[in-house]
Amino acid sequence: MAKTRLITRSGSQRVPFKYCSRDIDRHGNERFYLRLPGMPKYRMTSAYLDEAGSITQAFTEEYHRVLAGDRGEKTVPISRLEPGSVRWLVETYYRSKAFQSQSPATQKDKKSVLNRYCANVGELPFKKIRKSDIEASQMKRSDTPGAADKLVKYLKALFNWAITADLATFNPANGVTKIHNSPGFHTWSEAEVARFRAAYPVGSMARLAMELMLNLGVRRSDLVKLGWRNLTGNRIEFSPEKGAGKYTQSLSLPVTDELREVLDAITHDQPTFLITEYGKAFTGNGFGNKMRQWCNDADLPECSAHGLRKASATILAEAGATEHQLMAIFGWSDSKMAQHYTKAAQSKRIIDAGFERRKTYVAHKNVPLSPVRDSGEANQGKNDEKTTSEE
Structure with missing residues (x-):
């Protein structure tokens, strides 16, 4: 375990991280511990202050990583947890077949959400959790409604598993309604696609990324892994990451003309189609951030990878x-x-068909029943009648 030598400037300062404390061992070494409720204490390994007396970025990143449930290769022994506590249930769930069969990305996301939940209620007995408690936790996160609803979703899955494992008799998350009513990510319009194409010509990494997603419709977690090995003739074949633990699935998608044009313009010889400015493959999150930058630079702030x-x-x-x-x-x-x-x-087609019928109806209604004579001819006719009458 790496030791951090005492820096006197931190001696009188309060550690500005929740659950984090500082002490000095008998040799004068400064140590920092993260004590999350219901969890064994964790000793921080990164230096706290740099030579200028500022908190290091490494310490901050390690703190948030551990807070999210990632302790590196360390696992929490069940024997060290209070049996029947929320944390005990969650850690038991992590070791279950149901959890282990999910994709690594799903496992990581669930751990991040559930471990943050345990940081507040980990020591409570899970059998006493009620619907009102779940709703209170949800509303506590109402500033980020998407994250609030995700917590409810994962707690529902947790207790459903607990019921099948004969650990619980009911699911307190059942009946908890969503608070996030947003339609979700903005769907690109034809005009926005055209604007992006105008901003990034064929041969650019941004254009390649956009055409891959638009023409294949793949998730970004799959997109960043696609490469020449997936190109078979005029098709791109791969196994999606999502759901890989539940069922085996293979997709074979045709290469459209628009996609073929940008694939033919690739000049690098890396194994993946998309690469960073450093010549490496993107991560899923890294690509999402890069697409956000490309869209902003093209003045498309509402557009995103999804x-x-x-x-x-x-x-x-x-x-x-x-x-x-x-x-x-x-x-x-x-x-x-x-x-x-x-x-x-279908709704759009029905609406369009309705307006076509309207167009036809209006056009038919405006057709005159008899030909309209020229006004001059009409007046001449009246004059002729008057003349004849006088004679």
């Missing part, structure tokens, strides 16, 4: 793709999401 996946589904649905076709293309295991797009496309 919005391209939604645009891809919208285009296919409006082209007449069925629910089962969308499920096959996007790797959805049920028809719920596919129905969302097909119903929206």
